[in-house]
Amino acid sequence: MNExxxxxxxxxxxxxxxxxxxxxxxxxxxxxxxxxxxxxxxxEADSFLSDAHNAQTGMLTEEAQGKKHPVSLLMVHGQDHVMNAITFRDLAREIVDLYKKLATK
Structure with a gap:
């Protein structure tokens, strides 16, 4: 893996x-x-996830052009962080919406 x-x-x-x-x-x-x-x-969370998506897209584009990237434990760890963050953001959106509903009753 290079720098x-x-x-x-x-x-x-x-x-x-x-x-x-x-x-x-x-x-x-x-x-x-x-x-x-x-x-x-x-x-703000969406903006951070957009940054992650852009980083992923760059690697996917290179892969599609024939440049192979090694799949290391560090790469899996990075992807895991992003997927967990997406799930957490989605759940946070639902929780915020629930708090809003509770506040209007």
Missing amino acids: QEQLVIMQLIMAGGNAKGSSFEAIKAAKVGDFSTAEAKLK
Whole structure:
């Protein structure tokens, strides 16, 4: 694995971790009724996930053009971070929506 591949993997790990953190902050904000902050944090999570998606797309494009990338434990770890962050963001969106409904009753 070369330095560029390691950099992309670290971007995946960081973006996934940041997205999950922002999603958790959205839940905490919604819990106390701060829905504008909750929405801002969900948008922030989406932005981090977009960064991860862009990093993945670059590697997929290279793969489609014939440049092979080794599948290492570090690569699997990076992809795992992104997938967990996507799931967590989706659940955070649902939880924020539930808190909004509870606040209007």
